[in-house]
Amino acid sequence: MFPSDSPELALLSGSSYFELQTTTHGGRSLFATTDIAPGTRIYSCEAPSVHIIYRDYRKEVCAHCFAYSASDHAPSTVGSSRTWSVKWSRADAATAWFCSNSCKDSWELDEASALLMVVDTLLTKGQARTRKRFKSPEEELKVKFMLPSFEPDDRSITQKVIDAAWESGEALVASGAHLTLYYSTLHIEDMELEIARSLAAAIVHRYCDEHLSPSDSTSQTTCNRSESWPQLLNLQTNELCNIQTRPYMLNAYLRIYVFLSNTLPKYLRKYTSTVREVLARDTGNAFGIWDGDRRDEMMGWGIWVSASYFNHSCMPNVQKRRVGRELHFEASRRIHAGEELCVSYIDTDLPADQRRRELEESWFFTCRCLRCEKETTAGMCVRVAS
Numbered sequence: 533m534f535p536s537d538s539p540e541l542a543l544l545s546g547s548s549y550f551e552l553q554t555t556t557h558g559g560r561s562l563f564a565t566t567d568i569a570p571g572t573r574i575y576s577c578e579a580p581s582v583h584i585i586y587r588d589y590r591k592e593v594c595a596h597c598f599a600y601s602a603s604d605h606a607p608s609t610v611g612s613s614r615t616w617s618v619k620w621s622r623a624d625a626a627t628a629w630f631c632s633n634s635c636k637d638s639w640e641l642d643e644a645s646a647l648l649m650v651v652d653t654l655l656t657k658g659q660a661r662t663r664k665r666f667k668s669p670e671e672e673l674k675v676k677f678m679l680p681s682f683e684p685d686d687r688s689i690t691q692k693v694i695d696a697a698w699e700s701g702e703a704l705v706a707s708g709a710h711l712t713l714y715y716s717t718l719h720i721e722d723m724e725l726e727i728a729r730s731l732a733a734a735i736v737h738r739y740c741d742e743h744l745s746p747s748d749s750t751s752q753t754t755c756n757r758s759e760s761w762p763q764l765l766n767l768q769t770n771e772l773c774n775i776q777t778r779p780y781m782l783n784a785y786l787r788i789y790v791f792l793s794n795t796l797p798k799y800l801r802k803y804t805s806t807v808r809e810v811l812a813r814d815t816g817n818a819f820g821i822w823d824g825d826r827r828d829e830m831m832g833w834g835i836w837v838s839a840s841y842f843n844h845s846c847m848p849n850v851q852k853r854r855v856g857r858e859l860h861f862e863a864s865r866r867i868h869a870g871e872e873l874c875v876s877y878i879d880t881d882l883p884a885d886q887r888r889r890e891l892e893e894s895w896f897f898t899c900r901c902l903r904c905e906k907e908t909t910a911g912m913c914v915r916v917a918s
């Protein structure tokens with residue numbers, strides 16, 4: 533059971549349909565405290581604490597409600613360009629697009645919004661400053677050994693190795709001349725820039741949360757970040773299994789850390805520990821922001837902190853639906869008091885071995901849901917019998 537002042541309980545205390553429990557098979561999970569009729573909205577999570585819309589979609593996805601202008605349901609006001617026409621722009625900042633003036637107004641109420649656009653432009657300019665060529669093979673070699681590097685099939689990754697790699701990153705950031713050379717020859721790639729943008733968004737939100745006056749903190753301006761930083765930190769971390777599965781990601785993470793540490797304005801640099809903290813939690817806790825129900829295109833992703841407490845089942849009883857910025861969770865069948873409330877993270881029509889592989893490779897866990905347990909047991913019986 534969770535103490536009454538635990539961050540998890542504070543976060544989920546609004547629901548009369550469930551309680552948080554610790555399971556033997558899959559960490560913390562939500563359990564029904566009452567019988568629930570099909571179609572009942574069990575929970576809504578207001579807005580992501582961290583999110584990113586990929587650059588390629590910026591003109592087509594409303595910066596506030598994530599409506600997609602090129603979807604089948606787009607209103608006729610969207611012209612042949614298939615982009616939204618309501619804009620927010622400023623000389624030293626990236627432009628934001630909206631599906632309506634009311635979305636623009638709501639977005640502007642959050643004081644982090646304009647700052648994010650300024651930081652976005654700094655990052656784009658920063659990327660251009662990382663494109664210097666090496667003066668000589670010796671210089672290239674020198675830069676190569678400034679940070680540790682991991683190969684795709686590296687089997688040596690332990691928590692100690694990861695900690696040491698991050699310490700090297702911090703030392704490089706503190707190093708002056710080495711940093712200047714490393715940074716200018718980084719050649720930050722577009723996907724790394726996207727990750728850097730999402731981490732910069734988390735940093736800006738932390739900064740704004742700390743610098744909002746107490747009177748503001750109860751106003752509408754903070755409603756988009758009702759789930760605060762300590763609650764995000766309380767999410768399960770997947771750092772070790774993520775890096776053990778994809779060691780090369782650590783190379784990218786360190787490069788992004790150095791890039792942000794040297795690109796962000798000085799007043800944001802004190803928050804660069806956010807980079808590792810978010811990267812340890814986004815894998816396994818983030819939800820994709822998709823274009824619609826058909827899930828053809830992922831336009832970005834976000835962490836809706838309280839929504840991350842729903843475990844997975846290959847026979848789910850809860851359906852997740854995004855409505856604008858909100859995530860809604862509804863009973864997909866009759867649920868009895870005491871049942872675990874689960875959504876599905878993957879396509880549950882896949883055969884057992886494919887589901888298992890996808891959950892292990894992309895979500896880093898072996899599924900212990902009732903269906904998988906049954907199918908595994910049945911498989912074992914068949915193997916014994918044959």
Ligand SMILES: C[S@@+](CC[C@H](N)C(=O)[O-])C[C@H]1O[C@@H](n2cnc3c(N)ncnc32)[C@H](O)[C@@H]1O
Binds near residue numbers: 557768843898
């Ligand atoms: C989004 S989090 C869900 C909340 C998590 N249980 C916690 O304590 O923070 C996903 C993680 O929960 C666990 N999990 C979720 N569904 C599971 C399942 N069906 N079988 C085993 N573990 C599961 C895995 O550790 C997975 O990485």
